[in-house]
Amino acid sequence: MTAPPEALLQRMLAAPDELIYLVMAVAALLENLVPPVPADVVILFGGFLLGQAGGRVWLAALLVWLSNVAGALVVYGVGRRYGMRFFAGRWGRMLLRPGQLSALAAFYARYGFAVIFVSRFLPVFRAVVPIFAGVSRVGLWRTALPILLASGLWYGGLIYLGAAAGENWEAIWRTVEAAGRGFYMVALLLTLALLWWWWRSRRAEPEH
Template structure:
């Protein structure tokens, strides 16, 4: 049985990531992942297995790939945390009062939920497509202790990165197969978000909303 393989990519996002790794080595993989955190359209599901593939070719060590991609994840997440901290709780609440279908009660409940489950949300959120980046913003808004945030982000990112980097390392030139499976997971997450948003809008349209958010 012949398994299809792909040469080292030279164009698109994959080609860009390869170029960074060619120029900077393992820190280039870390830079690519940091940028992926800041700009979610850059998919870690391509960058991470590609780093593993590059390691399988002996162009960088596997441990260096894991270290630098995780460092990049933490740096990118910290930048978004600082954005959330800069925006602040009061500004978020002020913006919420101007949004249709949003009540301050919703913000209060969200804050209460984050106070109870924020640590789990940050840790597990690092392993969920789309939310991997977004979860850092409410952590900043709610001023989660920085050391706690960094520890949870590092742990969650290390697990996520290890799975994808090792997959690319083991698959070698067939590293691109990882993206197809990750794409299914991302579609499931997007579908769940769409359903939840539809449910939220439907429940809000069934009842009047006070100007400043009635209970």
């Protein structure tokens, strides 16, 4: 994605701060529910707009942080409440068999904090990992704490980076874009590893 042209940028700079806060917060919330939402780009650019307009960057960081954490905990709660019921049914068993669910729960029990923390920096995994933390019955605070920490670091960093960009906006945009491609590559490799685990563990457990 390229930086917006100058004419469009000037129109965006004229937007009221309250609208920018709202768009940033909604993007941070929705990325937990709809993974393709480009929240990182929206939030970085929102930080830049606020920095140029003299807006309250700290307020944007707080709203984005709380919205993102709230969205993650909503999907965690859905997974915790309805996950096992879903996977006990026909469609759920087609996705994950009981042995696979047990292995997943054991993995979360051992590495849950680190997995949840790291996942907040990876596209798509941000939305998926909290759901399965709920399915695996990871405790609320053991789930919430790494989300609080990682989301604060990531989105706070993006917002303040954007706000401080000034005339270096193009260079910072390219740097963040390159970092984003790196994170997507890591997410892709992890997805391939998970698919390999899913296939092997499924073959090892005959369907009943």
